[in-house]
Amino acid sequence: MKFSSPVIDQAVAAFKTLPGIGEKTALRLVLHLLNNDPDDVKRFLTSIGKLITDIQFCKRCHNISSNDLCNICVDIQRNQKQVCVVENIRELMAIENTGQYQGTYHILGGLISPVDGIGPEQLNIDSLINRAREFDIQEIIMALNPTMEGDTTIFYISKRLKGLAIKLTTLARGVAFGGELEYVDDLTLARSLMARLPYDNYLSNQK
């Protein structure tokens, strides 16, 4: 598409870099901003600009934060001896939304996958190991995707943590809540059977 002004050209090109935005949507957004009250547009821009100036990453857990340490890492109400390892911020938010977790997090920034050019050194693994040593962590919960790359990452971290007295756990894998057994795939069902729970335990989890 050809636009009447190079300024519009640039603005459309900028919007197109966002996920899920094509040329037509980009143009619609640009024209919408053009027709808007200039003050509103300025406010819009300042809020985006603040992403760069005011947001940083937590020095301890790599979560987004407005200070050196994020809200979760400074919250003394939370169990600072418990760390939940997640792949990225979206997964942290998913776990936060359950309202069931009162510990802290550690964001890896990906999974070990040399085929995609990601080795352990590209991830926040060293900082996790240092953190485990320095802060007397008691439990590390691995909340990673149940894929081969996820398993590799868990296994690798467990090897690096060897010798430290830390309880290492992973999320339970099995039949989904509200799912029906006949529709569960064989592999999942087999694993659920192997890692079955005592019934007493099951009841106490329901409360």
Next chain:
Amino acid sequence: MQLEFLHLSNFKNWINQDINLSCRMLCLCGNNGMGKTNFLDAIYYLCTGQSYFQSQDMLNINHHSDFFRIEGHFERNQTLESIVCTYRKGSRKQLKRNNVLYKRLAGHTGIFPVVAIAPDDMIIVNGHSVERRRFINFMLSNADAAYLNQLIAYQRVLKHRNAYLKDKQLTHSAVDQTLLDTYDVQLIDNGLQIFEKRKEAIKVLASMLMKVHENITDSNSRIELKLESQLTQNDFSHLLIDCRADDIRLGRSTTGIHKDDILIFLDGYELKKFGSQGQKKSILIALKLAQLSFLELYTKQAPLLLLDDLFDKLDRSRGERLLNYICHQLKSQVFITDTHSRRIPEIVHSIGLPLQLLGIDNGKIVKREIIQ
């Protein structure tokens, strides 16, 4: 299990053809380049979701079209099942069983077992070890769904391990031994299970092979199969430790079940090195028919048998013995191609089985005849 109806559209030179198949023995006759092999390949597609001859689906589309479609109706365990395979340029190949789309092609493996024998299969005897691994992997994946999953997992770990080693070799940077330890554990986990299954399968296959070979050649030569694997003599975890320095230097994984081979011995001599063309051909056919018996044993279905150009490198008396074995000892439905229109019908007639003869000319069936 029997194929009762086949429809082809735009599959190679088959523009549009419906055909009812009513016999256990079928013979496809026609001159070279008329579409006999393509007909067999279409059946192979229905059973496996892929071609036996081409690695690219695209090349199986008719030149004047942008898609192909194959439909087959099978009688399997006394019920009628339909399989449809469609491929359109630029989109994903689709395989449907009774109108339900498969999410993964692997889900279809082993349900409609099939064995094909074609002239180019001599590569299994003469070629590199990868051809024989492909042979055993095909057989075991069809017989045992867990094997296929273990193989896929093993290959995925191997791919990551190799990518990591290659990257470190190119950038001359330090290798993280802990990461290699991690991959090694995953390789051992899947590799040992694959190794044990291969070892067991080859034992079973070897005894079947002896019997088939005796039946089709009337010789009492001793044939042995041996799994040649680094894991036979050594513990896999020790091997990985011993080879680690080499792996790092070469930038790839040098030990594991991806290096396995199957050696074939005829009266104590290695067939690949000492066998004549005729001996190799008979043993190859016997090996494939043993594979068929193996699949029948584990899938509880009589696999379809596709014989492309049966008389290639076989004299008439060998051919007769072979057909005799197929007619009397097997339950499979058999599709045979030949350029002669009388040779196979005569032999099958003398054995006393009804045969459906299909005359093929340029992607069309021009003659259909049932010879009682």
